[in-house]
Amino acid sequence: MENLTFDLAQTKVSALNSYLHRQSGESGGQKITVINPDGAHNIAVGLDSPVEVEVIGHAGYYAGGMNKTGKVIIKGSAGTGVGENMMSGVVHVQGFASNGAGASAHGGLLIIDGDAGLRCGISLKGGDIVVGGSVGSFSAFMAQAGRMVICGDAGDALGDSLYEAVLYVKGNIKSLGADAQIEALTDADISALTDLLQQSGLNHDPKSFKKVASRRELYHWNADANQEY
Amino acid sequence: MDAKTTQHTKHLSLEESYGYDRKTLDYIRKAAAHGLYEIRGMGAKRKLPNFDDLVFLGASMSRYALEGYREKCATKTILGTRFAKKPIELDIPITVAGMSFGALSANVKEALGRAASEVGTSTTTGDGGMTPEERQSSKTLVYQCLPSRYGFNPDDVRRADAIEVVIGQGAKPGGGGMLLGQKVSARVAGMRTLPAGVDQRSACRHPDWTGPDDLAIKIQELREMTDWEKPIYVKVGATRTFNDVKLAVHSGADVIVVDGMQGGTAATQTCFIEHIGIPTLAALRQAVDALEDLDMKGKVQLIISGGIRSGPDVAKALAMGADAVAIGQGVMIALGCNGDTYCQKGKHISALDDYAALGTAPGFCHHCHTGQCPVGITTQDEILEQRLEPAVGAKHLKNYLKTLNMELTTIARACGKQNVHHLEKEDLVALTLESAAMAGVPLAGTSWIPGGSGIR
Numbered sequence A: 001m002e003n004l005t006f007d008l009a010q011t012k013v014s015a016l017n018s019y020l021h022r023q024s025g026e027s028g029g030q031k032i033t034v035i036n037p038d039g040a041h042n043i044a045v046g047l048d049s050p051v052e053v054e055v056i057g058h059a060g061y062y063a064g065g066m067n068k069t070g071k072v073i074i075k076g077s078a079g080t081g082v083g084e085n086m087m088s089g090v091v092h093v094q095g096f097a098s099n100g101a102g103a104s105a106h107g108g109l110l111i112i113d114g115d116a117g118l119r120c121g122i123s124l125k126g127g128d129i130v131v132g133g134s135v136g137s138f139s140a141f142m143a144q145a146g147r148m149v150i151c152g153d154a155g156d157a158l159g160d161s162l163y164e165a166v167l168y169v170k171g172n173i174k175s176l177g178a179d180a181q182i183e184a185l186t187d188a189d190i191s192a193l194t195d196l197l198q199q200s201g202l203n204h205d206p207k208s209f210k211k212v213a214s215r216r217e218l219y220h221w222n223a224d225a226n227q228e229y
Numbered sequence B: 001m002d003a004k005t006t007q008h009t010k011h012l013s014l015e016e017s018y019g020y021d022r023k024t025l026d027y028i029r030k031a032a033a034h035g036l037y038e039i040r041g042m043g044a045k046r047k048l049p050n051f052d053d054l055v056f057l058g059a060s061m062s063r064y065a066l067e068g069y070r071e072k073c074a075t076k077t078i079l080g081t082r083f084a085k086k087p088i089e090l091d092i093p094i095t096v097a098g099m100s101f102g103a104l105s106a107n108v109k110e111a112l113g114r115a116a117s118e119v120g121t122s123t124t125t126g127d128g129g130m131t132p133e134e135r136q137s138s139k140t141l142v143y144q145c146l147p148s149r150y151g152f153n154p155d156d157v158r159r160a161d162a163i164e165v166v167i168g169q170g171a172k173p174g175g176g177g178m179l180l181g182q183k184v185s186a187r188v189a190g191m192r193t194l195p196a197g198v199d200q201r202s203a204c205r206h207p208d209w210t211g212p213d214d215l216a217i218k219i220q221e222l223r224e225m226t227d228w229e230k231p232i233y234v235k236v237g238a239t240r241t242f243n244d245v246k247l248a249v250h251s252g253a254d255v256i257v258v259d260g261m262q263g264g265t266a267a268t269q270t271c272f273i274e275h276i277g278i279p280t281l282a283a284l285r286q287a288v289d290a291l292e293d294l295d296m297k298g299k300v301q302l303i304i305s306g307g308i309r310s311g312p313d314v315a316k317a318l319a320m321g322a323d324a325v326a327i328g329q330g331v332m333i334a335l336g337c338n339g340d341t342y343c344q345k346g347k348h349i350s351a352l353d354d355y356a357a358l359g360t361a362p363g364f365c366h367h368c369h370t371g372q373c374p375v376g377i378t379t380q381d382e383i384l385e386q387r388l389e390p391a392v393g394a395k396h397l398k399n400y401l402k403t404l405n406m407e408l409t410t411i412a413r414a415c416g417k418q419n420v421h422h423l424e425k426e427d428l429v430a431l432t433l434e435s436a437a438m439a440g441v442p443l444a445g446t447s448w449i450p451g452g453s454g455i456r
């Protein structure tokens, strides 16, 4: 097991990424440390093996984007689209995340210790997102599948045009989006919450969360719905 | 005089209103009956200035023509030379436009791939991701990154030969995709992570970027992801094309695809298809102006689509400055769309009753949205999709693409060009004021370009 350091003050992001892309499952368990990220964009995008990348500092856009089986830990904050379209593996932001965190993620787990900006979990397609703080407006917009846990508050229009994704919110919801509704927690929800909170290293009472899911009234065209699409 | 005779002799006043013609009456009645706008497939049906309004001057005293059958005329086309380590090399400048599995059946996707590979060109995926059949049958496959990101998979990004970031489509600039429930079969639903049978309305904006500066970073992500190997295309629906093309260049695109308002769709509101966007002719000229303005002509390649039907259309598009064209509807028509019959084991079978069941007839059909395509092209129905046999479809499409290419080289030789990419605007004149103004070429027999050049 090697431990390699990439200093982005000296090396280009491309060199880091192409090195990461050359890693295969067999060499697994390798750990890469990235120093001086200085907000660079596209750090550790397109991972395709179980490497672990630790970023010491702030990352720019799309950190850990399209991740498959890798683990990306950001010891700082992340820009727009962190963990976007990830398929599996883990992306963990220990600071705050900007807009569109976890957008269209198909799988894997995105953990954000702090707050997330607008549109967190937009178009979510099966991934899990756990936010220790609050999320901005339009979060989980058109989310199709997967789960989102929000330990703080949610902004306006949470879960607008939701499909089958499920959201759990501990704090206040400023407003729900079209076709989203609050539902009672089931035993399955409690165990899902317990599991996700535990995986994220967060300590909250699962019973203190509200569940938001789709009313499924926008699934079909309806002439009487008065343009509420 | 009995009543019957009166009826025959009485003069009927049948003055039709221009504003309230039968089409409009029909539209108002339908709106009143349903309380919902019409949704349909294909592209704009209204009369628009198009490539038919241009003609080539050809060689004569001052230009040397080439022998049609003997002298070589190159058609090789290279796309993505700006940044990509592995640009796309095509044998002909005629590509197959992005059409989704979902809109089209898996059989059709396979037929497209087979035919394109045989003539040496590319096909493009669509909303809903890449099917294994498609990857296997198509030698050069362009993978779309759409606002919906349905089925968007990094493995497919790696498997693709080029990536196309779709901002918009000519049939519906500013609108997302649409697939009505009857086409959201179990397989389609699974690929798109949707419950089967929902009326799917895709996002109209990308989830993880919001403007040209963000797009530049998104494009970089796709490059990083693929180690800078694959060309990145950016596709826009034709609206503010001059500015859009400039912004796409600034965002770092290798190739720009401009889709004019005649471009087709599998399903969209008619008001979108007919009333949003500008004609392909005008969009092409604006796109070329923008590239020239930035001194990027030939460095960033331009693909034009939206109503390209024939070899002359391709030749005119190239002469106006496009590097290649993309064809959607023409490809479908080659496969049998709007035809009277479909072919099963070598026999032609009438589809007239099935058109009638949809309330239409061959020549008028735009019912792709219903999923009940009478000739088995735009369907997910297990029985209907059998009507298009991949081998038959591939043969027809190959013939069509070959014909277009032969016409293209015929025209190029007549204009004295050894390479179709040497066709130039000076080879063209316009037959109408509108087309002259839009295309920026002189009205035939004059040196007059209405509106001057470079009007945006």
Ligand code: SF4
Binding pocket: B041, B042, B332, B336, B337, B338, B339, B365, B366, B367, B368, B369, B372, B373, B374, B375, B376, B377, B378
């Ligand atoms: S024949 Fe099929 S593909 Fe053609 S317009 Fe009709 S439904 Fe669409």
